[in-house]
Amino acid sequence: MITTFLRIIKYGFLSFWRNALLSTATLSVIILALLVFEGLIISNVLTKTALTSLQEKIDISIYFKNDTLEDDVLKIKKSLEGLAEVKKVEYISKDKALEIFKEKHKDDPAIKQSLEELEENPLLASLNIKANDPQKYGIIADYLDKTDFKTWFEKVTYAQNAIVIERLGKIIDTAEKGAFVLIIFLALIAILITFNTIRLAIYSNREEIGIMRLVGASNSFIRGPYVIEGIIYGLIAGIFSVIIALPIIYFLSPYIQIFIAEMNLWNYFTSNFIGILIYQLIFGVALGVISSVIAVRKYLKI
Amino acid sequence: MIIFQNVSKIYNNNSHKMTALEEASFNINPKEFVSLVGKSGAGKSTIIKLLIGEEKPSKGRVIFKSYDVNKIKQRELPQLRRHIGVIFQDFRLLPNKNTYENVAFALEVAGRPQSDIKEFVPQALEMVGLKNKIGNFPRELSGGEKQRVAIARAMINHPDLIIADEPTGNLDPINSWEIIRLLLKINELGTTVVLATHNKEFVNYINQRVISVENGRIIRDEEKGKYILE
CATH class of the missing domain: 3.30.70.3040 (Alpha-Beta Plaits)
Structure with a gap:
């Protein structure tokens, strides 16, 4: 049982390493998707702060x-x-x-x-x-x-x-609804792109999966390494997405403060760094694992 | 050990029916060496697919040891396949694993301990004469070498049955004879071998049981047979 588990982990890493080119390509797409998520988290904070500061006035x-x-x-x-x-x-x-x-x-x-x-x-x-x-x-x-x-x-x-207040109220309301729709939309795109990328990576392995079946590998033994690979993708992409965001936010922060005086994005990001990182890791791993499991399923029927 | 009872296999392709195998019946006993001969499309591959559970019969029964292929469940298939070693025309090695890992894989999927793997894999590779290619990947091997890796993988689990589906189809004559001799050696050591081929020379050389298939029907089944088609 434990030997099998260790073998699955070993093959996950091995496959990640030996398909370096494919892994890098997949990883890049997941990093981009996670950057979109990160952008969504941040823009959500920005709109909220901007709207509250407006409301305060x-x-x-x-x-x-x-x-x-x-x-x-x-x-x-x-x-x-x-x-x-x-x-x-x-x-x-x-x-x-x-x-x-x-x-x-x-x-x-x-x-x-x-x-x-x-x-x-x-x-x-x-x-x-x-x-x-x-x-x-x-x-x-x-x-x-x-x-x-x-x-x-x-x-x-x-x-x-009266007129100004009423209009401002409506603008704030519309902005909140619009931001919500936009977030859902962008998140959906990011999820679909990641899923498709992983699906393509596994599609290129479909013959291998068939061979494993013929040699007598159980489905979980075949699926396992792909799940491990999904986890690796998620973890690396999560870390990278946060690291890439650091200089971008450092650079943008002063400009954002011009528009929204109450918002110091750099401070927000650095003080919530661990939280954002964990959030990104969870998202990345979930995305990687779920996509892998769904994609492999199709080729396990031989 | 293997029982085919009035087995038919009919494929339904867009309402177009194609009979790949019709009313095939035969038994194969332990330690036999059976050549399955016939032209391409005669039904040899269908018989093999039915044996390894890749397809289920449309009619009749296929029994391998205690397994009833008609009733086998998807998750029991790996168990069945660990009793059968399969060798294909196109080798079907795992491209991202080296020689050692390809052979070890068959033991790993069966959950065998690491100590077994360290002991048996070099032995198997020695038997097929590839001990010096242990770290090479399939892309670095010749056709004959690849097929020998596939044979090592097929026999590493000490299966009850080895199925070879046109194993020499992609090989030159010298390598082909090498493979046939290896299969005979495996059979001498006590493993049942089913060899699907359309090579007359090999069949006549082997000089053992021959089952001839034509248009999905078994037309001849002889002990000590020769290759006689048309």
Whole structure:
């Protein structure tokens, strides 16, 4: 049993080594396929980060009239937090607003001076509302429009930005769906190409498989070395795909940061290196083994 | 040891029926040397395919030892084939394995231990006179050498039966005689040999049982026979 297993492993390596040209060709295709997978993982992270950062920028702010009591504002905050569509409500008091304003303009002496001349804080208290889903801002705005507290509102920013927010919401939604479809599509292509390559490699061995059958080899003894070869393909291709990606990502990372400020791709890649490597190895091995098993099956019927 | 009972084999090719073997009946006993003669397409190869379970009979029964080829399952085929050594016209060596590995392979598939392989493979190669070609790959061997590797592989498992299907078809006369002498030697050592051939000279030289096939029918079956066709 163990001898047979060791022989299968030996023949897997031997066949990989002796068909060096075929192995290299097959390996190259699997590496390319895995690079596509890697690209998909990364582009998925990129779109997610880009979309979240966009979503973070969308909000509705309610500015309250000067004479509104803080208790009333907090009451509104509580009622808003009860809404299913609302993710977060932030209360910015008059004092806090002033603080933020001062901080923002600390380098501008003219504003600093004019603020000091004012006896009273000119800024308004506000509630900053973030929705779970950018599509839901309309519902929140409707709610605000119908509420009894409306008399306290000085202004609601949604009204001004309604069109932009709505459009942005739709774009984000479409982008998410589009990316998903694209990922499935590309992954499918990569899988099919790998499968076909391995199938061709085994097709060129079909006579050998027939001979083995005639000499009295059992199916598992014939299939075994191909499975081992599939594993070798997967492991080597997995490692190579990650190594090849390293310099590419190092080079691209600064350019990506220009588009998405929150995204440092190089840091992401290096800090998740082991995870990505394991992921690639699993994918490579699974692809290699499954393709081999399916491809060999056809020639085992002699 | 081998029993063919009213065996017919009919191939169905696109609704076109082709009878390769019709009502063939014969027995082969242990230690016999049987020449199976006939022209190409007469049905020799069909008989061989039925023996090694590559095909199943359309009618009748084929029995080899305790195996009933009609009923044998796909996963039992390897067991059957380990009792039979087969030698083909086109050698059918594994191209990516060297001489030693090609012969060792037959032992490996049978799950024999490494010590057996180390002992028996050199012996078998010595018998066929290829001890100096142990590390060569099939592409580096001549036709005669390849066929001798195939013979070493066929007999390494000490099979009950050796089937040689036109083993000299691709060889020059000198190498052909070499192969025939090897087969006779194997037979003398106690193994049943079935030799399919259309070479009159060899059959007459061997001077043992001859089964003649023509158009899928067995037309003659004689002890100490000669090659008589047309």
